[in-house]
Every structure is written in C-alpha cells, then in structure tokens.
Amino acid sequence: MTTPLDDLASALQCTLFPVQVLIVDDDPDARGAMQRVLERQGYSVVVAGDGAEALRLLEGTHVPVDLLVTDVQMPGLLGDALVVQVRQSWPDLPVLFVSGEPRFANLPDITGGRSGFLRKPFGPAELLEGVLRVLAPLAGTAAEVERAENLPAVPALPAPLDWPASLFTAARRASPSPDPASPST
Numbered sequence: 001m002t003t004p005l006d007d008l009a010s011a012l013q014c015t016l017f018p019v020q021v022l023i024v025d026d027d028p029d030a031r032g033a034m035q036r037v038l039e040r041q042g043y044s045v046v047v048a049g050d051g052a053e054a055l056r057l058l059e060g061t062h063v064p065v066d067l068l069v070t071d072v073q074m075p076g077l078l079g080d081a082l083v084v085q086v087r088q089s090w091p092d093l094p095v096l097f098v099s100g101e102p103r104f105a106n107l108p109d110i111t112g113g114r115s116g117f118l119r120k121p122f123g124p125a126e127l128l129e130g131v132l133r134v135l136a137p138l139a140g141t142a143a144e145v146e147r148a149e150n151l152p153a154v155p156a157l158p159a160p161l162d163w164p165a166s167l168f169t170a171a172r173r174a175s176p177s178p179d180p181a182s183p184s185t
Contacts, residue, residue, distance in 0.1 A: 018044040019135065020064065024054040024082065025071040025098070030120075034069060034098075037124045038131065051077025055085060065093065067135060072099035072107065080104075083111045094134045098122070 021043050025031040028049070035045045046061065048054035051074060058065060068086060072079035083095050092114070097107045100120040108115035114137055118130040 018042055019066045020044045020046065021067045021069060021131070022046050022048065022054060022057060022065045023069045024048045024051060024074070024079065026050055026074040027071070030071070030098075034127060037127055041128060043131075050074050051079070051082035051085075054082060058086060058090070065090075067094050067096065067131065069096045069098060069131070072097055072104045073101065080107050080111060083107075083115070087111070087113060094137075096130050096134045098130075 019042075021038055023031055023034050023038075023045060024047075025034070026049055031047050031049070035047055038045050046057055046065070048057055051070075054068070054070070055077075068083070070079040070082055077085075079097055079099070083097075086093060086095075095108075095111070095113065095115040097104060097115065097117045098120055099117070102119060105117045105119065108117055114134060116130055116134045118126060122130075
C-alpha cells in the first residue's frame with residue numbers, strides 16, 4: 001500500500017528526472033508519432049533514423065538512456081543486431097522491439113535482458129503500455145513491481161494526438177500470417 005507521501009515522491013522523481021527514451025526507426029512518420037506520444041506523457045525522447053545513428057547517440061550523450069525502442073527491420077544495422085551491440089556496453093538497458101512482422105515476437109527471448117515486443121500497427125495506448133511493461137522492473141521494490149505488473153489499461157489520450165490513422169496499415173497488409181511450419185528468426 002502506498003501513502004500519499006510515496007505517491008508525491010514518485011511524482012517528483014518522474015518530474016525531476018524524466019525517463020530518457022531512445023527511439024530508433026527508419027520510418028520518419030512512425031518515429032515522430034512515437035516521439036509525440038511519449039513526450040506528451042512526460043518522457044524525454046531522443047530519436048535516431050537507423051542503428052548506426054543510435055550507437056553514435058548512445059556513445060555521445062551525457063544523459064543516460066533508460067529505454068531503447070527500436071524497429072527490427074531497418075536498412076543497415078537491424079534492430080536485433082543493434083541490441084546485441086548495445087548490450088555489450090549497456091547490458092541492463094531495457095529494450096522494446098517494434099515490428100509489423102509477428103515472426104520477430106521471440107526477439108526478447110533471443111536477445112535476453114529486460115525486453116518486450118510490440119507488433120505494428122499499434123496505437124498510443126499500446127505503445128505506452130509496452131513501455132510501462134518493459135520499465136516496470138525499474139520500480140525497485142517487489143511491491144512496486146507487483147503494482148506495475150497489475151497496471152490497468154492505459155487510458156485514451158485526448159485528441160488531437162497527431163497519430164496518423166494509416167501509419168502502419170501498409171505493414172499489416174504486407175505481413176503474411178505467421179506460418180507455424182516456418183522457423184522463427
């Protein structure tokens with residue numbers, strides 16, 4: 001059970017020390033939409049258009065990144081390869097993979113560490129829920145972790161959200177249904 005003082009301390013910590021999120025996606029519309037949603041919820045956001053740029057930002061920033069949100073399929077360095085390289089220097093960095101391909105849903109198990117997967121298309125509420133689920137273990141105490149695991153659904157955000165309705169529809173159409181006979185990569 002939390003007290004009003006605990007709630008106040010938690011709110012102050014979030015206000016004074018916002019969670020820094022690095023979003024990596026080669027699609028500028030998707031990247032911008034995720035950035036707007038997270039910033040409107042109080043997160044500090046840095047963006048990169050590909051894996052190489054993300055590595056440069058991670059190595060050059062003076063503000064530690066608390067969460068990496070990365071697309072899986074990008075030109076150059078793929079999202080899973082990015083995470084393997086990132087984990088060499090930052091093994092405890094939480095990761096949220098996003099992809100329109102359901103076959104990548106097992107990446108959190110393959111790459112290890114604190115990570116999750118969110119399938120495109122998704123809306124603002126699903127993005128926020130995915131971020132909260134990956135960050136939940138950062139809460140520290142067992143009681144806080146249990147409370148985070150039992151979070152209610154994220155409420156709808158007020159309009160206008162500037163979230164393009166057709167943002168990921170092409171990805172959904174292009175994604176074939178998962179074939180249980182095909183091996184996962």
